[in-house]
Every structure is written in C-alpha cells, then in structure tokens.
Amino acid sequence: MKFAVIVFPGSNCDRDMYHAVKEVAGAEAELVWYTDTDRLEDVDGILLPGGFSYGDYLRSGSMASTSNVMHKIREHASKGKPVLGVCNGFQILTESGLLPGALMRNKHLSFMCHQEELVVEDNQTFFTSLYEKKEVVRYPIAHGEGNYFCDDATLKELKANNQIVFTYKYNPNGSIENIAGIRNKQGNVLGMMPHPERAVEELLGSEDGLKLFKSMIANWRDSYAVNA
C-alpha cells in the first residue's frame, strides 16, 4: 500500500506521519508538497497530517480546504479510497465538507498536549479492525481547537450510521458526546484529533496507534487481493 502524506505550508506532523507508516508500519510512503497534485495519481491512501496549515488563518484548516489539492483528495475519496486526517488534518476535512461538523476552540481555551485515553467505539472500520470493540488506547493530543461540534440532526445521523469511531474517556476539550474521531458515511474517510502517528513506538510512551496504520494496510491488502 502506498501512502501520500500531504505537506501544507505550516504542517508540522508530516514527518512523524511519514515515519509511522513507512519506517514503523512498513508501508510505502512519500511526502507530497500540496502543489504537486500529479503525484497523487497512483497513491492508495492519503494522510493529512497535523500542524497549522497557513498559520490557521481565518479558522483552522479553512485555507488548506480551498487549495487545489483538495479537489484531488475529494476525487480520491469519492472512489472509495482511504483518507486519514489527524489534528489539523481533521480540521481540514471538516472545513472541506468531507466530514460533518466543526472543530472549535477548546472549552477551557488552553492548548493541550498530553496523553489521553480513548475508547475505540467501532472496530468494524477500515481504520480500526485490529482493535477490540471498546478497547481503551492511549494516544497523545496536541491541540488548541479540538472541541468537536455539530448540530443535533448531524449528531443523530453520526450515531445512526456508527460514524463515531473514537471517543475520549475523560473529555479534555468539551467535544460533544466526547467525540475524538469520526468517519464519513461510506467509511473511507476518518478524521481524529488525537495523534496515532505519535504513538507507534514504546519509546514514545505508547504504541497503541500502530494498529490503526496496520489495520489500514491489512484491509487494503484484503480488498486488493479480492479484487485482483
């Protein structure tokens, strides 16, 4: 499986993401500057890393969501191919409408950077199949604007379609229903505030994030083998 890690001006978790999928999870990966859209033609999975794309001008993720590379990413997603957005990547996915809702300022205003316990609410997804249902995992969070918000109708829909993939065990930022990560209806786009790519080696304090990348790789292999 070949991944592209999209690098925007202001991305800062791009190398962590690249390291996690390539050197730890063992997939193919390349860093792709956001204007090099041609390089996305033969890519299987797209990873939108964390950081502060365009300095978070206007709203986090809003500037990146209008860039040309998003047309390619929309096209990629509409073919059912996987897209993972972490932190700023999640903000870009909500701003571009690929995922519902919005990420707002943390409830207590402060930037938070520490390990959080998360609950895997759904292990029947492309991204989480190697976890147990309701498994508690530890990933770091590092955000000032991770307070997930959506209106009641959207929340109902998220629940009805099992789109809530991760919740916080102890809500750090005021997110509605403790939501830490959601997927789109089709199941091929996942956005989450916590950082699985920073939890892939025991040396980093947790390796609980590795199963997320390994799930993607295993599920890709399975679907490829079935279709081949």
Next chain:
Amino acid sequence: MKKVTVYITLKPGVLDPQGKAIQESLQSLGYQEVDDARVGKYIELQVEEGPNIEERITEMCDRLLANPVIENYQFDLEEVK
C-alpha cells in the same frame, strides 16, 4: 468600487469560551453589569462593481469567510470613491 463589511458571529447556543473569558475579566474589573460577551470577526473587502454582487458575496461567506456549521454572518455594502 464597493466596500464590503462582513460581520461573522457564533450561532446562538454555540459555546464561546473566549467570550466567557472576556465577560469574566470585565466583571473582575468591576463591570458586574456584563451578563454575556460573544466574540466574532469583522472583515473588510474592496470589491469591483459587477452584476450579482450581493449573491457573490453571500457565496464568499458560505464558501470561506464563515463556517455555516457554527457561524452566522451579515454584510453591508457601501460605495467608495
């Protein structure tokens, strides 16, 4: 040329921790009468005259300037010489 002034505010009911902090600070300065504070954005645009100017500005607000999930907006248009 037109000057466009866009006001973006959080929808009612959407938590505004920044506004809350401002309200508390005003109260700690002795302004007990401040019951609530909400923070929004103010954006000025200079726009060339053209057909459908209002529609196009509405579109700009919906597509970029405001996030319709959490924000409302309104705008004023005035002539500049």
